[in-house]
Amino acid sequence: MRYNAVPADVRITLLADLPEALPMLAGLFVAEWEPYYGPEGLGDAEADLRACCNRDRIPLAVVAIDAAGTVAGTAALKPESVASHRHLGPWLAALVVAPAHRGRNIGATLVAAVEDEARRLGFPALYTGESPASGLARLLVRRGWHEVEGEASSLRGPMTIYRLSLTET
């Protein structure tokens, strides 16, 4: 995959093509979403990531990796994400950039990569649950996403559901 906006030293690949990234990504999930993926939580980060090692069906994940082979972040295309909105999908979910790599457009590039994967697989629309603290709302709106369905909630508090049509040019 090739994306113009990504920093020159970073490339995006499918997690299915980079299984060695799995333990590092699992560590990132635990650090970022400790209430769910930490020792007290219900989640299993490695199992969730392993389930995303698909190429031509969902769930799948994309990974940002720098020239030194360091994993900078990931995002997933999943059939389900926000529990209160199971009737919608698929979802851009599990987006995280390692703290040392934030603010370099890698998050935006991972969003673009998941949009492209959803298009490639023929989905007419894509959804995501956005937490205000992520700072992603402006980016989503700029990329053509629209707010839908009012508010939802997650372990981190309120979320807004956004939809992107993949059939409009």
Ligand SMILES: CC(C)(COP(=O)(O)OP(=O)(O)OC[C@H]1O[C@@H](n2cnc3c(N)ncnc32)[C@H](O)[C@@H]1OP(=O)(O)O)[C@@H](O)C(=O)NCCC(=O)NCCS
């Ligand atoms: C959200 C996250 C993925 C952004 O990754 P990133 O690589 O730093 O993002 P980018 O550099 O591509 O910036 C994307 C947008 O987020 C904004 N942003 C990035 N970090 C921010 C911060 N700490 N506070 C507020 N906004 C921020 C940027 O300004 C940019 O918006 P803009 O283009 O309108 O200015 C990253 O901060 C992260 O992993 N956070 C923890 C997990 C999380 O919140 N995931 C999203 C769940 S909804």
